[in-house]
Amino acid sequence: MNLFESFRLAFNGLRANKMRSFLTMLGVIIGVGAVIALVSVGTGASQEVTTQVEALGSNLVIVMPASARGRDLRVEDAATIEERVAGVAHAVPTLRESATVIWTGRSIDTDVVGTTEFLPEVQSHPVAQGRFLSGQDVLYRRFVAVLGATARNNLFGLRDPMGQEIYISGYPFTVIGVMAEKGEGGLFTPDPDDRVLIPVTTAQRLLGTNKIGSIYVSVNQGANADLVTNHIQRIFEVRFGDADAVQVFSQQQILAAVGSVTGILTMLLGAIAGISLLVGGIGIMNIMLVSVTERTREIGVRKAVGARSRDILAQFLVESVIISLVGGAIGIALGMLGSAAISRLGNVPSVVSLSWVAIAFGFAAAVGVFFGIYPAMQASRLDPIQALRHD
Amino acid sequence: MKPLLELTGVSKFYGEAGLAVPALRGVDLRVGAGELLSIMGPSGSGKSTLMNIIGCLDRPTTGTYLIEGRDVSTLSGDELAAIRNRKVGFVFQTFNLLNRSTAQENVELPLIYRGLSLGQRRRQAREALEVVGMGHRLTHRPAQLSGGEQQRVAIARAIAGDPSLILADEPTGNLDTRTGEEIMAIFQRVNAELGVTVVQVTHDPHRGRQTRRIVLIRDGRIVEDGPLPDGEFLAAAPEPAPAGGGAQ
Ligand SMILES: Nc1ncnc2c1ncn2[C@@H]1O[C@H](COP(=O)(O)OP(=O)(O)OP(=O)(O)O)[C@@H](O)[C@H]1O
Ligand SMILES: [Mg+2]
Numbered sequence: 130m131n132l133f134e135s136f137r138l139a140f141n142g143l144r145a146n147k148m149r150s151f152l153t154m155l156g157v158i159i160g161v162g163a164v165i166a167l168v169s170v171g172t173g174a175s176q177e178v179t180t181q182v183e184a185l186g187s188n189l190v191i192v193m194p195a196s197a198r199g200r201d202l203r204v205e206d207a208a209t210i211e212e213r214v215a216g217v218a219h220a221v222p223t224l225r226e227s228a229t230v231i232w233t234g235r236s237i238d239t240d241v242v243g244t245t246e247f248l249p250e251v252q253s254h255p256v257a258q259g260r261f262l263s264g265q266d267v268l269y270r271r272f273v274a275v276l277g278a279t280a281r282n283n284l285f286g287l288r289d290p291m292g293q294e295i296y297i298s299g300y301p302f303t304v305i306g307v308m309a310e311k312g313e314g315g316l317f318t319p320d321p322d323d324r325v326l327i328p329v330t331t332a333q334r335l336l337g338t339n340k341i342g343s344i345y346v347s348v349n350q351g352a353n354a355d356l357v358t359n360h361i362q363r364i365f366e367v368r369f370g371d372a373d374a375v376q377v378f379s380q381q382q383i384l385a386a387v388g389s390v391t392g393i394l395t396m397l398l399g400a401i402a403g404i405s406l407l408v409g410g411i412g413i414m415n416i417m418l419v420s421v422t423e424r425t426r427e428i429g430v431r432k433a434v435g436a437r438s439r440d441i442l443a444q445f446l447v448e449s450v451i452i453s454l455v456g457g458a459i460g461i462a463l464g465m466l467g468s469a470a471i472s473r474l475g476n477v478p479s480v481v482s483l484s485w486v487a488i489a490f491g492f493a494a495a496v497g498v499f500f501g502i503y504p505a506m507q508a509s510r511l512d513p514i515q516a517l518r519h520d
Numbered sequence: 521m522k523p524l525l526e527l528t529g530v531s532k533f534y535g536e537a538g539l540a541v542p543a544l545r546g547v548d549l550r551v552g553a554g555e556l557l558s559i560m561g562p563s564g565s566g567k568s569t570l571m572n573i574i575g576c577l578d579r580p581t582t583g584t585y586l587i588e589g590r591d592v593s594t595l596s597g598d599e600l601a602a603i604r605n606r607k608v609g610f611v612f613q614t615f616n617l618l619n620r621s622t623a624q625e626n627v628e629l630p631l632i633y634r635g636l637s638l639g640q641r642r643r644q645a646r647e648a649l650e651v652v653g654m655g656h657r658l659t660h661r662p663a664q665l666s667g668g669e670q671q672r673v674a675i676a677r678a679i680a681g682d683p684s685l686i687l688a689d690e691p692t693g694n695l696d697t698r699t700g701e702e703i704m705a706i707f708q709r710v711n712a713e714l715g716v717t718v719v720q721v722t723h724d725p726h727r728g729r730q731t732r733r734i735v736l737i738r739d740g741r742i743v744e745d746g747p748l749p750d751g752e753f754l755a756a757a758p759e760p761a762p763a764g765g766g767a768q
Contacts, residue, residue, distance in 0.1 A: 435605020
């Protein structure tokens with residue numbers, strides 16, 4: 130008997146008990162669907178984080194106070210880094226604070242970031258209209274502001290913001306420019322488009338402080354970011370007498386850390402979904418064992434008329450493989466739909482990776498064979514005389 | 521000429537070696553091609569055990585068994601399956617049709633395991649069903665057929681593969697007298713016209729006299745074996761075409 134006949138017999142067997150076959154298949158459908166959906170969302174999230182971190186600017190090193198034992202940074206620290214560390218192009222201090230910004234009765238809540246004239250360069254974020262802050266603006270603590278694209282839209286709509294007077298925490302600022310739209314996220318890092326940029330010195334006066342939040346350092350083309358990172362680390366170690374007072378990391382380090390976290394997350398989601406696929410496999414085995422018992426007499430008849438053990442084995446094994454393959458295919462389709470739905474409803478990105486589709490499908494097939502082989506062996510080993518007597 | 525079946529000193533023991541119960545003890549039996557014979561004997565005497573061995577569903581514990589001169593007592597399970605498939609047709613007391621399959625599909629069953637194409641299987645199955653007068657019931661399922669009709673389908677299944685031997689263990693045991701008569705007529709006709717050897721087991725002396733030889737078995741031994749005396753053979757009542765209004 131050939132494989133085609135085995136498939137025909139198996140299909141007839143499954144058709145005879147449609148509801149049961151479908152419910153058994155459902156276990157596989159849910160398992161495979163869950164693998165695809167969860168892993169797609171996990172993969173999408175990790176790609177999203179990667180793009181966002183990359184969007185911070187290439188060759189970037191970030192300096193910020195450690196969360197515990199943290200010591201305050203100052204504007205002079207940025208100057209020190211720029212002067213003393215070889216390979217550094219610019220070191221830009223930033224001071225971030227959320228604030229209400231008002232223009233002629235309209236108000237928005239956004240981030241106000243104090244910085245210097247080199248931010249567009251360090252963060253690879255150019256100006257679209259007007260000009261950026263200048264060294265003079267910073268030196269003289271001018272009340273001028275550059276709007277991020279989102280902040281500009283929210284506050285001004287279709288109107289032209291250039292030269293308009295806006296109020297930040299009650300102080301009047303003149304709008305001198307608008308940033309280009311960067312368009313990258315805001316889900317895992319602060320949205321670079323939803324902010325208002327003002328001179329760092331002005332920001333310090335507004336907040337009544339002389340510290341800053343963090344320092345963005347751009348490394349020259351060809352310079353080694355790790356060496357720069359180490360050098361900056363040492364400067365602060367000497368200054369504070371504490372190696373852990375300040376955190377310094379390069380973009381590569383952030384990417385690696387984020388990548389390993391999201392990678393683990395994706396594996397974890399995949400494993401949870403894989404367990405449900407395993408449970409689906411146990412369902413297959415359970416139903417196939419019941420089916421073999423119910424069809425003992427049929428097996429006896431088939432053997433009496435000349436079916437060999439391997440013909441019976443093939444018939445039942447193909448049944449369980451069909452359940453798992455058809456279930457796997459439907460599961461993939463539903464998993465893709467599901468991941469699209471999750472990403473739309475939850476506003477998170479999702480990426481269906483072909484390799485995971487292949488893994489899930491292969492795993493489903495393996496589940497079908499693994500959990501189908503035992504019942505099929507039981508069937509093939511039945512003694513025809515006993516089987517014919519069975520009722 | 522070689523006999524079709526040749527059993528020499530065949531014994532069958534059931535159970536563990538120590539507590540073995542003998543179901544057959546030293547059976548010698550020769551059956552020629554084209555014979556029509558009955559095996560009779562009290563309940564538990566070993567008739568079904570003997571039929572299982574003859575049909576290659578079981579192996580003798582000791583002794584040799586040749587089919588067409590070939591020793592089958594040492595064959596593997598797959599080789600026995602191949603012999604059952606090509607040489608033997610079984611008819612059971614309880615019909616043993618597959619309930620989910622149509623009459624035609626049931627008759628096709630042995631041909632599937634012979635690797636015949638679908639078209640050829642269909643054709644042979646239809647022809648076999650026509651031989652037993654069931655050509656008009658191809659797509660009926662067993663539940664839609666009367667007992668007699670089911671047994672006809674089972675006989676069609678047994679002859680579809682053109683076997684040398686049909687084994688029928690109490691084929692009329694579950695049927696009323698008139699229907700049993702029709703079934704016996706089919707066996708007689710298949711034996712006479714197709715030349716197939718038919719071996720049946722029966723408790724009924726009347727059914728015994730509808731075959732040409734009777735083997736009497738008691739406590740696992742053959743105690744009598746001989747041709748029916750001339751003039752005692754009974755032709756079964758001529759089979760009417762199954763009533764159009766059989767179980768629907
Ligand atoms: N699988 C088995 N295991 C143990 N003993 C068995 C088995 N099959 C049959 N026997 C025994 O072998 C003996 C012969 O059984 P068998 O079925 O051949 O009798 P039979 O002549 O067909 O009887 P009946 O007319 O009632 O069908 C009986 O004593 C029975 O109990
Ligand atoms: Mg019996």
